[in-house]
Amino acid sequence: MLTRRHIRVKVMQCIYALIQSEDDSLEKQQKFLNVSIANVYSLYLLMLSLLLELHQLAQKHVSASSKKYLADEQDNFPNKEKFIHNKLLVQLAENTALKEALDSRKLNNWYLNEEYIKIIYKDMVESKLYQKYMQSTENSYEEDKEIVIALFKEVVAPNDKIYEYFEDDKLTWVDDIPIVNTFIVKRLKKAKEDSTFSFFLPKLLKDEQDMVYAKNLLSKTLLNNAEWEKEISAKTPNWDKDRIAEIDHILLKMAICEFVHFASIPEKVTINEYLEIAKEYSTPKSSIFINGILDKVVKEYKANGKMQKIGRGLL
Known part of the structure; x- marks a missing residue:
């Protein structure tokens, strides 16, 4: 996920933080570097899980609308359950390894801040992309994948509220958001109907040498x-x-x-x-x-x- 350029940026951030804090502790900065790099993966998981939250909220809305006596906008679609049966979203929802990764890191951010999901969901269902998708009678993995990617690029990623939330949560995420969003789009484009659970849980670094490089670059520059x-x-x-x-x-x-x-x-x-x-x-x-x-x-x-x-x- 992270290239050498991204690693260089992380080291740059560490050195800048050291200068601003006037703290010359190499050990502290190495710890900061480790955490900063690890947090990129947490951000990746959170952005991916945001799609799951939108999927779950859509299920609640469809369930609620089925119990209403008056028609709503969902009833104008050929299949009002089309989005909740989206093959890529279902694939992500059934990915137990992804759920375990989120649970193990205690990444329950959206559960604690569900207002952000509601804001994005509203923008999503009002978008022309969503409306066109819901009017379509096609039923294929490729179409489902295309709409998820398009909604992520046009609705989710550019959302200012999400950006502000991440900026307040962890400052280093401000620089990580473009990296993670670009990676997610590339990953989703490569997704296939038979992709394994691990496909959606790629390695953060290419190999151990990347981490060795990061630590050496930080220490040798400072020393x-x-x-x-x-x-x-x-x-x-x-x-x-x-x-x-x-x-x-x-x-x-x-x-x-x-x-x-x-x-x-x-x-x-x-x-x-x-x-x-x-x-x-x-x-x-x-x-x-x-x-x-x-x-x-x-x-x-x-x-x-x-x-x-x-x-x-x-x-």
Whole structure:
């Protein structure tokens, strides 16, 4: 689920938090990093379970409407139970492994905050997407999958109330929401009628090496902070430190750390990754500034042998 770029962002957040709190405890920041990365998976489970909550609320509405004497809007549909029989939603609802994952992490957020589900449900049933789906007489897994993906993209993901809720719950989730939402859409697109329970419970990290990389990047950047400061100062003699954005400073240190301590990562990969992060998290001109500094560092380190890269993809 998480790529190396996402991991770099997590490390950046940790270093930024350390600077803001003026706490130089490496152990504390490593713990923060572990929790921050683990919380991405909790957010994934919560967003996926939100679909389950909408499905359950739809079942309650259909059940309630069947007991009414007066007709409501549901009665205008060829099959008012079409949404609750949606094959992908039923597949998720019957996924016991997903339920166990939610229970084991005590992720009962929507049970405690059901007003958010009601808000999204109202937006959903009033949407043209839902209306068109409910008017259709087609009955296929592909159609059911398409409507779930479309509703997630157009109704669920853009909902401001959900965004505000996650922002208040865990600050790091603000940056994680786009990552998780994009992953969910990609995952749902690949879903098949015979997908196993585990398909909807992917690994958070590709392998253990990703976590090792995250911890090493954090520790080596912080432990060599003074050295990286000198490098940046030497390459920016006409700049006051206060004129360099805090995020730019952090990204430069992380990139220089990768040049020196991560021999298997090509310098071009490092530069491209941090330029992309700068475009998203720092000032409009940051990527140009960072690119100029890193270019100087690479040329110097190659000349004096300080940067030794090994492995494939280095040409």
